[in-house]
Amino acid sequence: MAVFTRTTRNLIVRIEEFFDNIDLGLLVFREGVKAFLDKDMETFERHISKIEILESNADKLQRSIENEMITHSILPQHRSEVSSLIDVLDEIIDTIKSSLIEISIEMPVIPPSLNHGIETITEASVSAGQELIPAARAYFVAPYTVREKLLKVYFFESETDKLSRSIRKTIFQEMNDLDLAQKSHLRYIIHHIENISDTAQKAADILSGMAIKIIM
Amino acid sequence: MILLFLVSGLFLGWSLGSNDAANVFGSAVGSKMISFRKAAIIASVFVILGAVLQGKGASATLDKLGAVNAIGGAFTAALAAAVTVHLMTKLTIPVSTTQAIVGSIIGWNLFTGNPTGSKALTQIVSTWISGPIVGAAIAILLYIALKAVKKKSGIHLVRFESWIRTSLIIVGAFGAFSLGANNIANVVGIFIPAFNLEGLNLGLFTLSSSQQLFLLGGIAIAAGILTNSENMMNVVGNQIVELSSEAALVVVFSQAIVLFIFSSSGLSSMITGIGLPPIPMVPVSSTQVMIGSIIGIGLYKGVRNINFGILGEIGIGWVATPVLSGLLTFFSLFFVKNIFGIDVGHKLTDLQEPAAANMAGQITGTGLSHILKYFLLSVLFAGIAAIIYFYFLERKKKREFRRSEERFWSNLK
Numbered sequence: 001m002a003v004f005t006r007t008t009r010n011l012i013v014r015i016e017e018f019f020d021n022i023d024l025g026l027l028v029f030r031e032g033v034k035a036f037l038d039k040d041m042e043t044f045e046r047h048i049s050k051i052e053i054l055e056s057n058a059d060k061l062q063r064s065i066e067n068e069m070i071t072h073s074i075l076p077q078h079r080s081e082v083s084s085l086i087d088v089l090d091e092i093i094d095t096i097k098s099s100l101i102e103i104s105i106e107m108p109v110i111p112p113s114l115n116h117g118i119e120t121i122t123e124a125s126v127s128a129g130q131e132l133i134p135a136a137r138a139y140f141v142a143p144y145t146v147r148e149k150l151l152k153v154y155f156f157e158s159e160t161d162k163l164s165r166s167i168r169k170t171i172f173q174e175m176n177d178l179d180l181a182q183k184s185h186l187r188y189i190i191h192h193i194e195n196i197s198d199t200a201q202k203a204a205d206i207l208s209g210m211a212i213k214i215i216m
Numbered sequence: 217m218i219l220l221f222l223v224s225g226l227f228l229g230w231s232l233g234s235n236d237a238a239n240v241f242g243s244a245v246g247s248k249m250i251s252f253r254k255a256a257i258i259a260s261v262f263v264i265l266g267a268v269l270q271g272k273g274a275s276a277t278l279d280k281l282g283a284v285n286a287i288g289g290a291f292t293a294a295l296a297a298a299v300t301v302h303l304m305t306k307l308t309i310p311v312s313t314t315q316a317i318v319g320s321i322i323g324w325n326l327f328t329g330n331p332t333g334s335k336a337l338t339q340i341v342s343t344w345i346s347g348p349i350v351g352a353a354i355a356i357l358l359y360i361a362l363k364a365v366k367k368k369s370g371i372h373l374v375r376f377e378s379w380i381r382t383s384l385i386i387v388g389a390f391g392a393f394s395l396g397a398n399n400i401a402n403v404v405g406i407f408i409p410a411f412n413l414e415g416l417n418l419g420l421f422t423l424s425s426s427q428q429l430f431l432l433g434g435i436a437i438a439a440g441i442l443t444n445s446e447n448m449m450n451v452v453g454n455q456i457v458e459l460s461s462e463a464a465l466v467v468v469f470s471q472a473i474v475l476f477i478f479s480s481s482g483l484s485s486m487i488t489g490i491g492l493p494p495i496p497m498v499p500v501s502s503t504q505v506m507i508g509s510i511i512g513i514g515l516y517k518g519v520r521n522i523n524f525g526i527l528g529e530i531g532i533g534w535v536a537t538p539v540l541s542g543l544l545t546f547f548s549l550f551f552v553k554n555i556f557g558i559d560v561g562h563k564l565t566d567l568q569e570p571a572a573a574n575m576a577g578q579i580t581g582t583g584l585s586h587i588l589k590y591f592l593l594s595v596l597f598a599g600i601a602a603i604i605y606f607y608f609l610e611r612k613k614k615r616e617f618r619r620s621e622e623r624f625w626s627n628l629k
Contacts, residue, residue, distance in 0.1 A: 008374055008375055011374050073248075073249075073250075073251060074377065077461060139373070140373040140374065142367075
């Protein structure tokens, strides 16, 4: 009987910790990209080390949450959905880590005129992820509010798409001084940033269905 | 011969365990809140405790099978009821064991020329209607209330489910206790006057002759739960309407409330005391209240959620149970009387006593006492050993799992 043991409390703490990790990961990504654009490589490397720790913690928490749910038969009817949600949230922090590492390896040359655009798109993409976390937390305590919270995720995802289209248009149609390889490289980096909001939208779709199921 | 007759009672106990355990733990197991193994162990332990500690003996039985005035007739009636319930369990149709017994008594009445009071027939038909309707109404109200409490409290889903699970276990244990206490009379009550066994000293307490029979009956019910109730639990908790965890709890609570309302004369007199009409003391079946409660939740969630195919089968099963049991009793009595030459009873007069009284003092020998004593002791020890074995097996599994997790993370580093 889980209510008489620490299992329930421990699981709640772990779920909250997992969400904290994703939330922090998003902040680290935003600050990391900013540091790279400002050419502050020391701070950038510090953020990479930080994201590596956060990602590893998230993996451990993900595994322990899923193990705990199975071994103690917790949330039997919602277990698979909760696991899917946690998987897709983990995908966000995996994307963040791989994007920052790609940037650190490839060291893309970003023209200063694109700095503002990339900062804006990073902000929008990270915001989509950040708006997802309160919605995911709300699923466990106030499922009725989940869908309204998710509206912001969809909003920021579509903003990211628009910004990405506009910045790619600028790169390929207006910046004639860049060669094709550099243009493709920049598109690739933007695609990495965009991935965060796309994954957030994927999680929002799962969460939206989960909320309906639990309310009904 | 009496031991052979006792076997029919024990078979009825086994069938009762197979069918009626779903009333207690069906919604919990069907909704996956509790594993079948855990539910079966808890139900078995509490059924036995209920039967031994609070078993209502011959007095309750005399209302039912006790009306049959020959042991051969009682044996046949019990066997027919058991076969009917077993058949329904095979078809995974939850039915009322009491109605199977009432059907058997009507069959015996027809065979022996005794009149069947309209009361028994009214009882059967009224419970088909009153039980499910009241159960559905109470379940809807409870479900709305529980949903509102959950919404307002803002409790964490994990904690909420944990409380629901604990409540289901506690309510289920109580339910199993009363299942044993109330139904043991149907299983072995008729045989109590026929056995005069030596007291069974278990160290802390001594079991009287009737308690030993109750223990035997309790073990029969527990065997039914452990070996044959899983499918029925899944039908009840999963196939009529897909039950959520809170709906599973509502079903068992609604069942308990309805049974309390319709059996509490104190509550009825309290209501008449404040100038309201009395509650009719209609005998309701827990199976039918439970099915009604499940339908109520299905109706509240939307009619499309209800599996009408299974519901139709259950409805047919309810009508078929007393009819089949009655017919089976009637034809079995014919064979038992004419082929085996066993007295199955005759037309009742005011001077005649029921079968239980007729057999008093038939079995007394110390040999039987010893056989039963060693049998009960070995079953008890085997049960305790099995529970300890499973406990340590679970611990071992958890320990090995923890070690493999540690190895996984250390290898990853």
